[in-house]
Amino acid sequence: MPSESLFQETVIDQYPNADRSQSLNLEETTSEKLVGLKIRELRNQRKLSLRILAEQSGLNINTLSLIENAKSSPSVGTLQQLARALGVRISAFFESEPVSTRIVYTRHDNRSEATFGNAHMQNLGKDLVNNAVQPFVVTLEPEAGSGERMIVHTGHEFVYCLNGKVLYVVDESEYSLTPGDSLLFESHLPHRWKNMEAMRSQVLLILFPADQCEELGGRHFINKTN
Numbered sequence: 001m002p003s004e005s006l007f008q009e010t011v012i013d014q015y016p017n018a019d020r021s022q023s024l025n026l027e028e029t030t031s032e033k034l035v036g037l038k039i040r041e042l043r044n045q046r047k048l049s050l051r052i053l054a055e056q057s058g059l060n061i062n063t064l065s066l067i068e069n070a071k072s073s074p075s076v077g078t079l080q081q082l083a084r085a086l087g088v089r090i091s092a093f094f095e096s097e098p099v100s101t102r103i104v105y106t107r108h109d110n111r112s113e114a115t116f117g118n119a120h121m122q123n124l125g126k127d128l129v130n131n132a133v134q135p136f137v138v139t140l141e142p143e144a145g146s147g148e149r150m151i152v153h154t155g156h157e158f159v160y161c162l163n164g165k166v167l168y169v170v171d172e173s174e175y176s177l178t179p180g181d182s183l184l185f186e187s188h189l190p191h192r193w194k195n196m197e198a199m200r201s202q203v204l205l206i207l208f209p210a211d212q213c214e215e216l217g218g219r220h221f222i223n224k225t226n
Contacts, residue, residue, distance in 0.1 A: 033070040034093075035070075035074065035093045035116075036067055037068075037070075038092070038093045039064075039067060039068055039082060039086075039093060040068045042086045042088060042092070043068075043086070046086065050065060050068075053082075053085060053086070057081045057082050057085035057086075058081055058085075059078065059081060059082070073116075073117060074116060074117065075116060075117030075119075076116040076117055076119045076121075076147075077147035077149065078116075078117075079116050080151070089131065089134075090116075090121075091112075091114075091123050091126070093114070100127060100128070100129040100130075101128065102128075104124070104125050104126065104127060104128050106124050106126070111123065111124065111137070112126045117144065118140065118141035118144030119138060119141070119144050120138070120139040120140075121136050121137075121138055121139075122136060122137040122138075122139075123135075123136055124136060124137065131209065132208075133206065133207075133208060134206065134208075134209070135206045135207075136204075136205045136206075136207075137162070137202065137203075137204055138202065138203050138204075138205050139200055139201075139202045140164070140194075140200065140201045140202070140203075141195065141200060142195060142197060142198050142199060142200070143195060143196075144194070145192065145193055145194030145195060146192045146193050147192065148192070149192070150190035150191060150192055151191050151192055152187065152188055152191075153187045153207075153209065154188065154210040155186075155187050155207065155210040156184065156185065156187055156207075156208045157183075157184070157185055157187045157205070157206070157207055157208070158182065158184045158205070158206040158207075159177065159182060159183045159184075159193075159203050159205055159206075160181075160182045160203060160204040160206075161178055161179055161180065161181045161182070161201070161202075161203050162179060162202040162203060163200075163202050164178075164179075164195060164196075164199060164200060164201025164202060165177065165178050165195070165196045166193055166194070166195055166196065166201050166203055167193065167194050168183055168191060168193045169191060169193070170183070170185050170189050170190075170191040171185075171189040171190060171191070176196070177203070187207070187209075
């Protein structure tokens with residue numbers, strides 16, 4: 001399946017007279033369609049019905065149906081739940097089939113990118129063999145975050161704030177990250193994050209899974225009891 005960036009270029013080429021806001025709306029619609037088709041493809045490959053995937057992911061069956069039919073834009077949290085249930089990394093929902101490589105060179109103007117709800121994710125390690133390191137530039141809209149559910153996974157997580165202000169909660173401790181601040185922690189510690197600014201914030205997020213077979217999003221959510 002073609003990558004999202006290729007679809008975006010095609011959309012813009014087909015509508016050369018559209019203004020930038022119209023182009024963005026077209027790209028967003030195309031992104032939603034790609035994600036919906038990919039989720040349906042993965043579900044069918046695993047011979048799962050909508051109801052079974054809804055139960056395994058903890059999502060409402062109507063919500064899942066709307067996402068598959070590109071009538072609803074899923075949040076990052078929702079995609080992480082689906083990734084966990086399907087046993088894939090979250091980037092699998094918006095990338096073409098990977099071709100493993102030992103060296104990944106990414107130009108600043110040619111990053112694999114997708115928008116999930118109020119977060120924009122750029123994958124800087126696309127196709128790296130074994131997913132040993134998983135680097136992302138994450139841009140968060142005002143008050144966007146991972147949600148109230150705490151996240152856990154294997155390995156370590158490194159966060160470097162590029163701009164704005166992002167609040168990380170790790171193992172019940174709060175860390176306010178501003179430009180130049182960084183945070184490194186063991187990923188099995190329950191954590192979540194949120195943009196605390198009235199403008200976009202951006203972080204460099206690098207995941208180092210302990211298990212190279214673990215896909216991004218696998219074992220990513222737990223329920224937090226207060």
